[in-house]
Amino acid sequence: MDSDDLIRTGEAAVLLGCSRQHVVDLCDSGRLPAVRGGGSHRYVRRSDVLALARRPLTREQEQSRWLHAAIASRLVAEPDLVLARVRANLDRFSAVHAGTMAAHWLGLWRDALDAGPDQVLTALMSETPQAAEMRQNSPFTGILPPDERRAVLDSFRRHWRAGHAQ
Known part of the structure; x- marks a missing residue:
C-alpha cells in the first residue's frame, strides 16, 4: 500500500460517517483492506474508504x-x-x-x-x-x-x- 494514502481507522470513520469500531469490523471482515502498524493499529487507504463511501446501496x-x-x-x-x-x-x-x-x-x-x-x-x-x-x-x-x-x-x-x- 502507498503509505501517503494511508489513514487511521478513526479518520476513516469520520469520512464514512460511522464509528471507528464499524471501520474495524469492515477491516476484519475483509470489506476494507487494511495494514497493521505498530501494535494493534490498523491503517486503510483513503482511496478505498472514499470508494466505499461512494458505493451504491445493494x-x-x-x-x-x-x-x-x-x-x-x-x-x-x-x-x-x-x-x-x-x-x-x-x-x-x-x-x-x-x-x-x-x-x-x-x-x-x-x-x-x-x-x-x-x-x-x-x-x-x-x-x-x-x-x-x-x-x-x-x-x-x-x-x-x-x-x-x-x-x-x-x-x-x-x-x-x-x-x-x-
Whole structure:
C-alpha cells in the first residue's frame, strides 16, 4: 500500500460517517483492506474508504431503506407510539442476541433512540455504510401494518425493475 494514502481507522470513520469500531469490523471482515502498524493499529487507504463511501446501496439495502422511509413517516406522525414499540423490540432483541454482532447494531439503535427522534430519522434514511448495516438489524419490526409493508415492497419492486433493468 502507498503509505501517503494511508489513514487511521478513526479518520476513516469520520469520512464514512460511522464509528471507528464499524471501520474495524469492515477491516476484519475483509470489506476494507487494511495494514497493521505498530501494535494493534490498523491503517486503510483513503482511496478505498472514499470508494466505499461512494458505493451504491445493494438491492437489499435499498429495499430496506424504502421500508424504513415508510417507518420514518410513521415516526414523525406518531413518535411516542413508534418509539415505545421500538424500545420494547430493542429490549426483547437485545436479550436474544446478547454477545453477538447483532447486539452491536442494536446498541447503535439504542444510542440513536437515546439521542432523540432526529438521530433516529437520520439512521432510518441515511445512505452511509453504518446506517445501511443498522437497518439490516432493525428493531422497527411490526411498525408498519402488513398491507402497508406489502404496498411499499410492491412499489420498490416496480422502482427497481424500472431503474435497474439491464
